Amino acid sequence: MVREARIEAGMALMAVAVGVVAGFGALAFRALIAVFHNLFFFGRFSTAFDALKHAEASTWGAWIIAVPIVGALIVTFLVKTFAPEAKGHGVPEVIDAVHFKRGFIRAPVALIKALASSISIGSGGAVGREGPIIQIGATFGSMLARWTRIPEWQRLALIACGGGAGIAATFNTPIGGVLFATEILLVEISARTLIPVMIATGTASLIGRAFFGDHPSFILPPLVLDHPVLGSGMPALAAYVVLGLLTGVAAMAFTRSIYWFEDLFQRMPGNDYLRHVIGMAIVGVMMYLLLQHAGHYYVEGVGYATIQDILNGGLTAGGLVLLLAVLKLLATSLTLGSGASGGVFSPALFIGATLGAAFAAGLHVLFPGVDISPATTAVIGMACMVGASTGAAVTAVVMIFEMTRDYHAIIPLIISVSVAYSVRRLLMVDTIYTMKLSRRGQRIPVAIQSQLYLARRALEFIRAPFTCLDADATLGMALDLRRGHYRTPRVVLVENGRLVGVVPARILRAARRGLERDLPLRDLADTHVAVVQSDIRVFDLIAALRQQQCRNAIMTRDGAMENAGSVVGVVTWEDLVENTNLSDYLDHGRTSDT
Incomplete structure (x- = not known):
């Protein structure tokens, strides 16, 4: 108890340290984005920047097209030279570290990720700031764990602490941060x-x-917050379900688009510098054309100003917001696909909000009597896009509530996000985070399962028939015994009370075809057999088989083989797989200790 108390106290102190670094990291990262935005767009040094307001038109005029190109050159140099892991949207690399690298993340990643992402965003890249913050917090958690030489389970927990804290500090969503860490990063769900x-x-x-x-x-x-979301009753509810269906499809398209463009740029001739320059040049042209024809750059940066316009009721033209959704998806895919560094959470919010507003505008044209607010559909669209694309459905519902404080939308949020998540899951299994790893051949668990059967006694859980025969018995004698059993029995061969070996059921089934009945069973027996106590747990039995490198075990009351009467059960590796979904456990489960 004293040792456990010390571990908990130590983890609490380290969690505070990770939270402090993530909090100040979010502050520094925002300042970096502001500095680079002002440098790139106006040629001045300043930290003044409000993400909820549109950026003023740059003093460079049409030369603004060159700004993302300059940013692309710098980002490519940083990533290629110092930290290739900083490329992309960050979260897949954290998941990779958790599942395949035992929680080890290189120290330079945090610094390079902060610089590269702030330059990408500040120079007009259509990416978000949450992915870098998650990677920064997770990197510090991994570094702190290495410095203190704590066990692996604590190291993985600290990485989740860093990721969740980064989300919480960035969006002022403490509950959402906890849920994000739980749904995306944690491999063990427990109090510790x-x-x-x-x-x-x-x-x-x-x-x-x-x-x-x-x-x-x-x-x-206030009018939106006080507006009854389900004022139209069933028609409104049906509309939110349809919105969930549409955004589920959009989330699939968003995910596939990013990796499609990544493949496209990889196939292009030239080097990484040229590819990234081409992608960001197209984004620069899009920015300039939008400024000339729509009044703002719109697709550059995190895009929160556009979302705020929709929520304020200042951007309701259905055709324009639908166009912005398509252009943001294209700009984000070009930015990340060509080699930028930045998150996908903010673009998902932007696309969801614009799709939601466009949906409301179209609905008002087709069904004027349906009382649905564009601001409400934008809020629901944000949650649907985030939940469906990232796979963190619960996180999406809670985070969007925390980000808007619109409690009236909770019920439609839950319904629509569930529908959107299900549609995306039906269309494709991978999320926007796991698809990058799946393309490398790295399989990520789809769930954290509580393997309750592992704690049960193997003998009461696996009741496989067995019989004891003399070591001189033949195959024909064993096959004759099988007639009295519903399942093929396992045969224990004994000679003068001494264990000789075990003939598994699969061997007997295979031996029926093509082998002579007078074949000695001894020739078919596995002579390397574990002897265990009859009250052994499934978990301990698996460990014993692995330790002794056996595939078969016999159970006795005291773990010793005295004579044939001592045997109370026989378990083979095939029995474990068949009766306990062991293969699923080996693929998806994780033990909580080192």
């Missing part, structure tokens, strides 16, 4: 892992609120 995550996210949120203020990420007008 959840409490550190809560401590880290709470700490980071306090730091974020101290500097950014205690207000939601997006401001909804």
